[in-house]
C-alpha cells in the first residue's frame with residue numbers, strides 16, 4: 061500500500077502502522093484470516109489516519125464594513141474527534157459565536173476551525189479551549205464563545221455505559237466571558253429551543 065492512501069497525513073509510517081494493527085488484532089485473539097478481515101489492519105490504519113487529518117484550508121477574513129459588532133453565531137456544526145484516553149470517537153455539535161472587531165471571518169472558517177482541531181486525539185475541554193484561543197487570536201475580536209455538546213463512546217458504549225448521556229463544555233473569551241448580557245444572549249441563542257422549525 062502506498063503512502064498516497066493517506067493524503068494529508070505525511071507523518072504516518074504506513075507499513076509499521078499496518079503491521080502494528082495486525083499484531084494488535086492477533087494479540088487480542090481476533091483472527092484476520094478470512095477474506096472479510098484480511099485488509100482489516102490496513103482499514104484500521106486508514107480510518108485512524110482519516111480521523112486524525114483534515115484538508116488544508118485558509119482562514120479567510122473580510123473587512124467589517126458595516127460595523128457588525130453584535131453576535132455572529134454558527135450553530136449545530138457537527139464534529140467527530142478521538143478521545144485521547146481510549147482512542148474511541150466522541151461526536152456532537154459545536155456552537156461557535158464571535159463578537160466581531162475590525163474584520164469578520166468567512167462563515168465556513170468557523171466550522172473549519174472546529175474540524176481542524178477535532179482531527180486530533182482530544183479531550184473535550186481542551187478542544188473547546190483550542191478553538192476559542194485560535195479564533196480570538198486570528199480575528200482580534202471582542203469575544204469568542206464555543207459550546208460543544210458531544211457523546212463519548214468511551215462513556216456510553218463501554219465502561220460505565222451511560223447511554224443517552226452527552227457532555228457539554230463552554231469556552232469563552234473577551235466579552236462573551238466577561239459581559240453578562242453578551243454571554244446570556246450567546247447562551248440563549250445556542251439553546252435548542254431557538255432553532256427554526258425543520
Ligand SMILES: Nc1nc2c(ncn2[C@@H]2O[C@H](COP(=O)(O)OP(=O)(O)OP(=O)(O)O)[C@@H](O)[C@H]2O)c(=O)[nH]1
Nearest residue numbers: 143144145146182183184185212214215218219220
Ligand atoms: N474530562 C474529560 N474526561 C474524559 C474525556 N474523554 C474521556 N474522559 C474520561 O477519561 C477518564 C479516564 O479514566 P481511567 O480511569 O484512566 O480510564 P478507564 O479505566 O477506562 O475509566 P472508565 O471509563 O470509567 O471505565 C474516564 O473517566 C473518561 O470518561 C474528555 O473529553 N474530558
Ligand SMILES: [Zn+2]
Nearest residue numbers: 143145146214
Ligand atoms: Zn475516552
